[in-house]
Amino acid sequence: MTKVNIKYLAEKLNMAPSTVSRALNDSYEISQKTKDKVLSLAKELNYQPNPYARSLRAHKSKTIGVIIPERINNFFAQVIDGIEEITQQYGYHLLVYNSHEDVEQERKIISYLLGGRVDAIVMSVSSQTSSTEHLEQVQKQGIPIIFFDRIAQDLPTTKFITNDYQSGFDAAHHLIEIGCKKIYFLLLSKEITIGKERLRGYLDAVKASDLSFSEDWVIHCAQEEKPNIDLFKSFLFPMDRPDGILSSVEKLAITAYQAIKETKLRIPEDIKLITFSNMKIADLLDPPLSTISQPAQEIGRECAKLLMSKLTKTKPSPIEDQVITIPSIFHKRTSS
């Protein structure tokens, strides 16, 4: 475990460390002969530059922090794949954190990242996140932070979302068109923007129809599966049950499927269901599940492209305060 560093190479070669450094960085002011000597020894001894010395010197880490609220979720996995696809082309690394939908965790993670560990942050906020002081902190420290999907609306930065309002509207409208009279909306949290927007679309569609909407059509769900199962069964069993469900996130739709199975109701005959989801196997469910799927990889790529363009520019321009919308796609399947 000999530590081969620039100094060591320099000694071996009878050169100054600075010369070695320049040769390694292919500086124009070094002769080809010297470069060759240095490179070949470096290769032979398997020299690897110390990233932390570099970071310390350069004040940048070539590392991006990614914070998601849930890891076991295709959507977020796809987004990260998209981010990585771009960032790795620029030699950037990804520090990935799971906030588990918990603001406290989120705050802690943010505080870790404040010391310059990352050059930028891309995140989707937890469903509990209402106050955004901790996120403002990040900006104050001069660390670029951008959001996707679950965004912090008030922070002046770029946010990537899908057309949540329109998708919510369209999905609800579709349910109405195929004959649903009582359509429930499954909401994970009223804090998060996507929930709000999807809900708004749903509400507008329902209210524009001649259905007799009532506030209790909007179901405020828990994070955990157990209470949700009970909650869902409580409104599925009675005679005045809904005949349509629009779920704002995949997790709740899965739970709904389970609850419906237990009630012996049939999909889509007795109850129709649509959900926002990036599940690969919606086709294979019983019955195939209608989904609104988000362009997850693309969202990730766009986030990364934006950051890379900002970070690799010598004269850094600030990140614009804007919302960029990448449309989702509705996949009609048997469940609706």
Add this chain to the structure above:
Amino acid sequence: MTKVNIKYLAEKLNMAPSTVSRALNDSYEISQKTKDKVLSLAKELNYQPNPYARSLRAHKSKTIGVIIPERINNFFAQVIDGIEEITQQYGYHLLVYNSHEDVEQERKIISYLLGGRVDAIVMSVSSQTSSTEHLEQVQKQGIPIIFFDRIAQDLPTTKFITNDYQSGFDAAHHLIEIGCKKIYFLLLSKEITIGKERLRGYLDAVKASDLSFSEDWVIHCAQEEKPNIDLFKSFLFPMDRPDGILSSVEKLAITAYQAIKETKLRIPEDIKLITFSNMKIADLLDPPLSTISQPAQEIGRECAKLLMSKLTKTKPSPIEDQVITIPSIFHKRTSS
């Protein structure tokens, strides 16, 4: 974007940087009064230590590198959650990389990690990985590396796996018991250990029976979905098709479901199917899919515990060369 560092604090407080440093680190040789002053100013100015300066000095990064072959996969997501659960208790960070089942990518990632960027690596090798020079490199550099699930058998280190042989045997045995006469085995790659072990279990079970086993019962699949669909249909259509399938990984089982759907064969009447998988919603598939599910979170936790115990010890002991088995669980559902 004022950079508040120790020097800056020291100036403000009229103290030496070393005093501030010691106070921040709660050194016993600093008076309570001084500590209070330092801490309060640090808090006020929101001081965050520079992790890279620390890393450079301490020769450790408090960072673990995680390499997986696929991110959109519940198993790996769960493992990472398990790892993070433990490492964050110790203040460690996770650099996560996706090799996309590609050895070249894997090599590249490893080379990034060689410079001391991480204190240890936990990984699952790509299905293409046969030679392991690049992994030996890591050990030579003195960086602890451990494996889970897809292991590099020959490297002297700790590997966490599940009882792949036994599970393969049991699943095949189960298929035989419920009447299958011709059981195909879906193999992703003959390079990876889990494939080999699961296959070995399957082979032993089949050969111990009175089925007329033939080599072509073992299907060597491609990485991509398209060719696999065609491959599967090519053996599902003929009269002498199999009546049982054991899939060594989730991805192939999904593809098999799709192919079977297209052939109009019925599961489980015409063909029975079992797969290794950590899918949450096997229950909701049509029909519910029998799975062998691995204790993913626990595997992650165990990997992390081992590393943490090694890394946080002052007198570091080497990582033992051993294979630790954590058993999988068979969930019988309708598909078998």
Add this chain to the structure above:
DNA sequence: TTGTAAGCGTTATCAG
């Protein structure tokens, strides 16, 4: 109990 100084590995600046 506090201060001084050196060094972790790199690279930019300034000389030569």
Add this chain to the structure above:
DNA sequence: CTGATAACGCTTACAA
């Protein structure tokens, strides 16, 4: 074209 030197922010002997 190459060498010496300083500095990034932090910690730790060693001094006081």
